Amino acid sequence: xxxxxxxxxxxxxxxxxxxxxxxxxxxxxxxxxxxxxxxxxxxxxxxxxxxxxxxxxxxxxxxxxxxxxxxxxxxxxxxxxxxxxxxxxxxxxxxxxxxxxxxxxxxxxxxxxxxxxxxxxxxxxxxxxxxxxxxxxxxxxxxxxxxxxxxxxxxxxxxxxxxxxxxxxxxxxxxxxxxxxxxxxxxxxxxxxxxxxxxxxxxxxxxxxxxxxxxxxxxxx
Amino acid sequence: xxxxxxxxxxxxxxxxxxxxxxxxxxxxxxxxxxxxxxxxxxxxxxxxxxxxxxxxxxxxxxxxxxxxxxxxxxxxxxxxxxxxxxxxxxxxxxxxxxxxxxxxxxxxxxxxxxxxxxxxxxxxxxxxxxxxxxxxxxxxxxxxxxxxxxxxxxxxxxxxxxxxxxxxxxxxxxxxxxxxxxxxxxxxxxxxxxxxxxxxxxxxxxxxxxxxxxxxxxxxxxxxxxxxxxxxxxxxxxxxxxxxxxxxxxxxxxxxxxxxxxxxxxxxxxxxxxxxxxxxxxxxxxxxxxxxxxxxxxxxxxxxxxxxxxxxxxxxxxxxxxxxxxxxxxxxxxxxxxxxxxxxxxxxxxxxxxxxxxxxxxxxxxxxxxxxxx
Numbered sequence: 001x002x003x004x005x006x007x008x009x010x011x012x013x014x015x016x017x018x019x020x021x022x023x024x025x026x027x028x029x030x031x032x033x034x035x036x037x038x039x040x041x042x043x044x045x046x047x048x049x050x051x052x053x054x055x056x057x058x059x060x061x062x063x064x065x066x067x068x069x070x071x072x073x074x075x076x077x078x079x080x081x082x083x084x085x086x087x088x089x090x091x092x093x094x095x096x097x098x099x100x101x102x103x104x105x106x107x108x109x110x111x112x113x114x115x116x117x118x119x120x121x122x123x124x125x126x127x128x129x130x131x132x133x134x135x136x137x138x139x140x141x142x143x144x145x146x147x148x149x150x151x152x153x154x155x156x157x158x159x160x161x162x163x164x165x166x167x168x169x170x171x172x173x174x175x176x177x178x179x180x181x182x183x184x185x186x187x188x189x190x191x192x193x194x195x196x197x198x199x200x201x202x203x204x205x206x207x208x209x210x211x212x213x214x215x216x217x218x219x220x221x
Numbered sequence: 222x223x224x225x226x227x228x229x230x231x232x233x234x235x236x237x238x239x240x241x242x243x244x245x246x247x248x249x250x251x252x253x254x255x256x257x258x259x260x261x262x263x264x265x266x267x268x269x270x271x272x273x274x275x276x277x278x279x280x281x282x283x284x285x286x287x288x289x290x291x292x293x294x295x296x297x298x299x300x301x302x303x304x305x306x307x308x309x310x311x312x313x314x315x316x317x318x319x320x321x322x323x324x325x326x327x328x329x330x331x332x333x334x335x336x337x338x339x340x341x342x343x344x345x346x347x348x349x350x351x352x353x354x355x356x357x358x359x360x361x362x363x364x365x366x367x368x369x370x371x372x373x374x375x376x377x378x379x380x381x382x383x384x385x386x387x388x389x390x391x392x393x394x395x396x397x398x399x400x401x402x403x404x405x406x407x408x409x410x411x412x413x414x415x416x417x418x419x420x421x422x423x424x425x426x427x428x429x430x431x432x433x434x435x436x437x438x439x440x441x442x443x444x445x446x447x448x449x450x451x452x453x454x455x456x457x458x459x460x461x462x463x464x465x466x467x468x469x470x471x472x473x474x475x476x477x478x479x480x481x482x483x484x485x486x487x488x489x490x491x492x493x494x495x496x497x498x499x500x501x502x503x504x505x506x507x508x509x510x511x512x513x514x515x516x517x518x519x520x521x522x523x524x525x526x527x528x529x530x531x532x533x534x535x536x537x538x539x540x541x542x543x544x545x546x547x548x549x550x551x552x553x554x555x556x557x558x559x560x561x562x563x564x565x566x567x568x569x570x571x572x573x574x575x576x577x578x579x580x581x582x583x584x585x586x587x588x589x590x591x592x593x594x595x
Contacts, residue, residue: 043263122343125303126357126408127329136356140347216388217346 015089016171020157023096030101035108046130060102068099068160072167092169104153111145112138144215151207155200249278250444256311258297271297272468284438284445286459294468295448299414303335304328316411333361336405340417342397344389351385354403375403395426412444431458452491456555464488480555481525501549508592516595517566518574523587524561
């Protein structure tokens with residue numbers, strides 16, 4: 001493979017990592033509070049607001065059931081509004097964030113719901129406020145689950161980021177489609193797939209390690 | 222002094238303990254006033270009347286047991302005390318304040334003077350023993366330095382100073398409950414609520430934890446409310462007891478009185494558990510309904526109160542010159558009173574048996590003829 005092509009791969013990898021990391025960060029920023037709220041706002045729960053919970057649940061489901069490629073196209077006007085353009089890696093961050101946030105929210109909800117309800121009751125019995133319960137009990141106790149959730153989200157984002165290539169989003173997917181498919185360069189396609197495999201493997205391994213580190217439940221010294 | 226005289230002296234001592242008019246009403250730490258609790262129907266679950274007509278007081282500085290079968294309403298009762306639940310009607314007054322009327326910040330402040338320990342300990346797995354104990358102090362806004370000092374004191378108090386940096390997964394059940402107790406006491410509460418705190422522990426650890434609670438009550442003057450379904454817990458620790466069944470208080474008073482003269486079937490069934498009033502199987506298999514020549518009549522004697530039930534065998538031998546055979550016996554002490562039963566075998570035919578029954582009845586022991594053995 002020529003040096004030129006290798007440079008293309010390196011450049012595309014950089015774009016993919018940029019898109020994925022910024023989108024993951026933003027999606028977490030939105031998804032984490034939404035997930036915590038979803039997990040604590042049913043009837044009788046900490047922030048009981050069953051109506052809001054139901055509406056939010058529907059929005060989250062709607063976003064998640066829209067195929068990503070359709071979501072990307074459907075929100076182009078919004079993307080242009082936010083990013084100034086609808087083409088390139090920067091613009092791709094918008095649909096990536098919108099797709100990943102509800103996904104993260106559901107994963108966070110599941111992780112938070114895993115926390116023993118007895119612990120919430122315990123903290124309440126000490127006079128803890130709902131916010132204190134979130135920050136001192138729910139998040140620390142759910143941390144291993146939250147780390148696994150974010151790992152899963154980043155892996156999914158890597159997959160999504162390859163798809164935005166189809167609409168000019170740049171990155172590894174873009175490279176694979178344009179060179180590997182349209183110019184029929186199977187070695188390029190293979191290279192792109194290999195890089196993605198390495199990235200996913202790295203993220204998953206790092207996530208697993210981190211989740212183990214923060215899990216005090218079964219760790220014995 | 223002969224035997225008759227010594228007996229006369231013994232009988233002259235009042236056998237019933239003097240009970241002050243109504244100590245429970247004097248200085249109440251917790252007072253339930255006409256409380257009922259109904260959980261309304263929700264979705265497919267029908268409504269539940271958890272508690273009704275609850276009217277009683279828990280004396281300041283006491284150790285009060287609340288005993289009942291599962292589903293009797295114990296958990297609702299304890300959660301009304303620390304404001305985790307609101308009564309449907311009536312009010313719950315804790316340390317002079319109507320906790321059932323408090324909401325939001327005021328309720329949270331009041332809750333800091335009520336500690337609670339749990340059956341499954343409810344420790345945060347993500348925090349060390351020390352940090353678990355620090356939790357209520359952080360919630361109350363203590364400074365880091367004050368928290369550190371207080372946590373060390375508490376670890377010493379509960380006897381696990383060496384477990385400071387251990388995570389719950391590295392502690393035994395007893396050690397976890399000690400952390401739970403230290404955490405409950407962290408903000409120096411006036412009331413310590415124990416919700417089945419020893420139900421998940423083995424008997425030996427249970428004893429140690431109950432001893433610790435007794436010490437804490439004695440040394441810190443904390444009012445202890447023990448919610449339990451185990452009579453052994455009430456017996457070992459409590460002075461006052463409330464028996465609840467199907468959401469109602471069926472009996473309450475001094476442990477000694479309630480358990481020496483149980484009136485309600487539930488109380489009686491609880492008592493039967495510790496006393497093992499049942500006839501041993503080895504004996505029932507040998508029991509005959511008709512006298513057996515050369516055999517013995519089998520009599521059960523109930524022992525309740527301060528009467529020296531444990532000397533019955535010796536007294537029968539002395540007074541009636543009967544060779545009493547002790548077939549089975551279980552006498553326990555509850556609140557300083559003897560409670561239990563003896564099963565004795567009386568040789569010498571029907572005449573002696575009648576003599577013994579008459580004698581014991583005269584001495585106010587409830588007796589019952591079970592049958593005959595060879």
